[in-house]
Amino acid sequence: MTSATLARRLSKAEALLHEREQRRFTAACDAVKRDLTDEQRKIADAWWEGRREDLDGIAPCSGKHRRIGFCERCITEANPPALLRAMWALVMWHMQDGTPTVLPVEVAQVYVEDPDAWPLRRCEGCRYLLPEQARLCADGTFRVIARYSGTCPSCGLDSREGEEIAG
Numbered sequence: 001m002t003s004a005t006l007a008r009r010l011s012k013a014e015a016l017l018h019e020r021e022q023r024r025f026t027a028a029c030d031a032v033k034r035d036l037t038d039e040q041r042k043i044a045d046a047w048w049e050g051r052r053e054d055l056d057g058i059a060p061c062s063g064k065h066r067r068i069g070f071c072e073r074c075i076t077e078a079n080p081p082a083l084l085r086a087m088w089a090l091v092m093w094h095m096q097d098g099t100p101t102v103l104p105v106e107v108a109q110v111y112v113e114d115p116d117a118w119p120l121r122r123c124e125g126c127r128y129l130l131p132e133q134a135r136l137c138a139d140g141t142f143r144v145i146a147r148y149s150g151t152c153p154s155c156g157l158d159s160r161e162g163e164e165i166a167g
Ligand SMILES: [Zn+2]
Pocket: 060, 061, 062, 063, 064, 065, 070, 071, 072, 073, 074, 075
């Protein structure tokens, strides 16, 4: 194979990869929106109003962005409502390591009612990111305040088993 042929093949492979990534991204965005109530959707939509012009997806932070154009820091810097923040994070983690993207009404409602809820806690069964009440520290780490107990919306594992949080 000549190097020109190889280059052509590689760029074709890359284009296909981008296309597939784009489809995955769109599917993940649809998945986190799918189960929301109209009321919940409005929260996300209201935040976007007037921002569409300057943000293509989300304004990038100064960090490095691979594959998708935003990272965890972009999300915290954009400072959207907790529900939208969770939707974004679920999409981001899905793109990075394939975590599930479901967001049923009752889990979405946790984010609506608690501005300090973040999708932080990995389910031991499927690695879905369950909500935790936490404070974002200046160094970018989280201090967990409380856990939401219950069944994982993705795999059904009961997160209450054998769990105690040290205060
Ligand atoms: Zn970023």
